[in-house]
Amino acid sequence: MPSFTFLIGGFFHFMLIKRMFITFVTSILGILLMGAVPFAFNGTSFQFSKYTDGLKELLSQLSHLADITYPAGAAQRSLFPDVWEPYTYSMTVLFSALFLALFLAILLSILISLLPKRLYQGAKSILFVFESFPDILITVLIQFLIIWIYKKTNVLLFDVVAFGDSQPYTLPILCLSVMPIILSLRILLFHMEEEWEEPYIENAKSKGLSRLYILIHHIMPNTLIHFFHQSKMILWFMLSNLLVIEILFNIRGITNFVYQHGFPAIFTVASLLVFLPMYAFFALGSWFTNRWAMQSEAAATAAAQSSLNLEPLWRVLKRLLVRIVRPLQYVAAQPLFVAGFCIIGSILALSLIHNYAFGNEIPQTQVIYAKDGFNALGRAPFEPSSRFWFGTDQFGFELLYKIASGAKYTIGLAFFISLARLLLSFAGGYLFFIMNQRVKEWLKGLVDSTHYIPVALLCYFILNAVVLSEGMTFWQKGTFYILILTLVAVPAVSVMIGSEMELISYREFVTSAKVLGGSRFHVFSRHILPHTLPKLWFIYIQQIMYVLILFAHLGLLQIFFGGTVLEEYTVFGGDLLPKSMSNEWSGLIGSYYRQMMLRPYLLIIPVLFFAVSIFGVNLMLEGLKRTIEDLQWQRKKYFHPASLVIVAVAVGLCFFAVHKFSDDFRQRAKAVSAQKVEAKETERKIPIVELERDTISQFADGMINGVREYYIGGPMERSIINGVYGKPIKVKDYEKRTEYYYKEDGYQIIISSGLSRVINRMQVEYDSSRKDIKEAMKMKPMKETKDSLSYLKGRYLVLFTEKSKGHWWLSLQDQYYFR
Structure with missing residues (x-):
């Protein structure tokens, strides 16, 4: 018996090492393939010949690492050893924040699990709200909190930006760890709830073991195993957030270094350097948990394969459409979904009203005069007030109307890009599902390489030349922007959907259908697809949140939908201000974030609207989850009184905002008319x-x-x-x-x-x-x-x-x- 156990253990470790080797090789290969992508684009056209030539050039440069240089002013400096300082700093901040987040999340999850039920639900609600805060908002608020404390007490707790050779550590680590703490805590609590329902927990309770003992010795070990395999997503979020932290703190880290000096060779070298410690972390974790993600080669072999089911295709499509739309019949019974829908719908409705009823005009007030019409009381920018709800920028344009003007692009694009991602990924997921198991292993490794590269940087290197081009129209740039933001996520989402289909195919009812002679099409359309479709709603709404966050990150990199225009904004020229052609919210962030210390409202208000939109999407996702759970338990509900109250409040707020629009434009029309009359009288x-x-x-x-x-x-x-x-x-x-x-x-x-x-x-x-x-x-x-x-x-x-x-x-x- 011991020898048999030893053989089983040896085989397991052999398979583990094999999987680790495949992941290592394919991840490096994926990084190299992605590093050559910027070579392939000539404007908005993809040329495969240029891609292959660029890949050869990239490999040639990587074979002579000592010869890679980057521009530093008028001179050229060698990449090595200059890259080690920003790389070491970034990895120190990244992994310090990760370990701090894991420690605090585990500690808080234990404490929250021991709370009474009402307090436990309250804690989860607070986490749900904070999960909607973008990393940019969290970082900016923490910076302003430190500055406010300094102004009140003359005590500077932490450095809020980097000066010269001094690099701050404490505050960037704290800011980078906030979102991982929230995400980790949510995942841990979710798996803890599942573990509390297991039969062995009832057995432990029957023995008289305390709740704390069961939590520490039984639930937590199993929960940590599940959590570890989801930590890759958390570390990927942290890597994307690291770019935001380094820009806002003016830090010379590895992601900021690539952003400022990057071309494909530097981008690829930096990605490989980031990959190595992250891969080592996951490989060691998988080894010690003995839970490397391994699936069975097959669940069962069909006894016979019947011919293709000749059921009319239109009936299949009709049945699938009904299954997709069915949950929407009952969402009115979920106030959370209605609240989220009203938030998103109200913002979109106001944006469309501003566009069609008021001509998409942005009111401008450069100077406020006294009643005599001659003495100036103030000049733009004006801070938020009863007259200017959200304030104005330095040119006098009201931020309220810029937000309204850009909402239709920001939210509309998020919904459209997410839908395009989902449709393409569903087709890709099916192809992945029917592939050979060995091909899947290698393809998973290639896709896995995307987790080691900040997707905003990849989009930046592809889009930068296009959005700054003066020879292209607004919609040519916008279409290319949509295409790139759609395609960058398709591989990862395809593998996720395909893996979900694969898991469903291992269930007993699917195996039974195969044994009874069901064809592949019949099994897929009748058994696998119906269980996959409800989860597509979750994936779609999650992608909306990811797209909104990506918008905000690209805004910091000055990549705007429809193009980025650099305008001179001082009397003598020379100072360039990036300007969005569409007023979409990421464009406002990119235009104003350098002024955040002088006029913080210019940055905080657009980021707050990102947060409100993400919160609305989160509410819709949570409401949809509860609706599907009710359907699974045959609890059909069609209406909830709170939904009517929420809709009434949303309509009232929209009416109030439209009234504000009308008053502003009516007063503006009167002022313009009065100016014309006065000009005629006084000229x-x-x-x-x-x-x-x-x-x-x-x-x-x-x-x-x-x-x-x-x-x-x-x-x-x-x-x-x-x-x-x-x-x-x-x-x-x-x-x-x-x-x-x-x-x-x-x-x-x-x-x-x-x-x-x-x-x-x-x-x-x-x-x-x-x-x-x-x-x-x-x-x-x-x-x-x-x-x-x-x-x-x-x-x-x-x-x-x-x-x-x-x-x-x-x-x-x-x-x-x-x-």
Whole structure:
């Protein structure tokens, strides 16, 4: 008997080593294949010949590691040994956060399991809420908490960013461990609940063992075995979050190093370096738990194979559609699902209302004036207030309407990309299911390599050149963006669905169907597929959450749907601001995150909307789970009173928001109308009334009456100017500037913008006499000619040019710009 046990153990270890070897080889092969993917794209077209050539070039570079260099300013530096410092730092932070998360999650799971039932359910509800918080939000809030404590106590608990050669450890480790603690705790509690239902637990209770003893000695060991095999997903999340941590903390870690200096060779080397310790962790864990994921080669061999079932295909499709839609008949009985649906539906509805009822316009307020219409009370940006609910950016655009404008893209794309992933993965899962077992092992290893690469970085290297391209349209860039975000997840989701089908195929009822002569198609359509379809709903909703998180990560990398535009936003140019063409929320994050220390609301509000959307999706997922559980136990419910209350609240909030939209645009229309009337009334008064002390002093601030909404150095937003003065009567393009001509009550107004897209000259046409001008200006002209008068106010040149007798141009411009 001992010799037989020894043989069984030896065979098991041999199979374990074999599986570990296959996983190691295929993972390295997968990383190499993915590293060459950026070579294959020429714009939006995939060229296989370029991919093979790029793969050869990549292998050639990897065979001479010492010759790989990266740009550092104007010089080129060798990758080795420079890469060791960021690599060591990142791995220290990653695994420190992992072990901290595991320790705290295990400790908290024991404590929560010992709580009374009500407190236990309350703790789970709190975990459910916190699970919806994106990593970006958690990191930013922790940073601001440290800063707030420092301001109140003058005590800096931790460094919030890296300065020079100083690299922070404590705060990045804490921030990186928050989400893994929540995810690990949820998984542990789920498996603990399953273990409490096992028969051996009842036996242990009958012996008088305490709840704590049973938990420590019986439930926890079995739970940890199940948990270990799901920890790969947690570590993959942490690797993706590590990129966010390194960017927000300005850390020179390995993922930030690849982001800043990356090309395929550096990307591949970094991925291989990250793979080695992660693989070692999982390999050792599998060895010590003796639970390496191994499936039986086959459950049973069919005694006979009948011919293909010739049931009409339309009946099969109809039956499948009914099985998919059936749970939706009962979701109204689950308030959680209704609440989540109302959250997502309300945001989408408001976005569509803003698009179709209000023309997708983003109101802009650059300056707030006093009641006299001349004295400025403040300039953009404005913080959140009763007037500006979410505040404005530095150009005066209201964040509320940017959020509303981008919601249809963010949420709509998340649902569409997730659906495309699911449909392609379902087909891929079926192909994986019918494959030979040996092929499956190697294919699993290849797909497994995706867990060692931050998917946001892979998308960045593929999409970066396309989103910055000026020769492509919005929808060309957007379509390519959708395609890449869909395809990057298809292999992993396909294997997941195929493995689920494989597990179902090992059940006794499937084996019985095969023994009774059921064909492969019959067994699949009648037995395997009906048990797979309910889980597709879970996968779909989970993919929506993953896509939203990926959006946020790509936003930090300045990869926006529809393209990324780099605009100059200072008077003298040179400073580039990434701008989204669609206002989707990741674009707002990418545009504003560098300003988070000055204007934190610009970053926090878009991230909060990501969190609210993820929370809504989580509610839908939880409600759907409970609906399917009710169906399995034949508890059919069609309605719940709380659902009606939730819908009523959602409708009320939408009505309140639409009323706010209407008021804002109505007031804006009145203001524009009043400005036009005022411009008509005051334009002829410029020589007599407006050349007063206060008016003349405004010249030094770059402002001129008649065009008071705008000022020299302000952003040139043609759409806003058109709203005040109408469509320009003509536009002239020069080498370094563009001039827009407008007509108001018989007088012309010319607004000029330079290469930096800011206003650099304004001209107003009016009637006066030379004597009146001199008396009004009350200063000697800097220069006087037969037909002109020049004055210098601050850094601005005030120029009066006589077109005809008594008819002048008043021009205000930067004195240096046109020289």
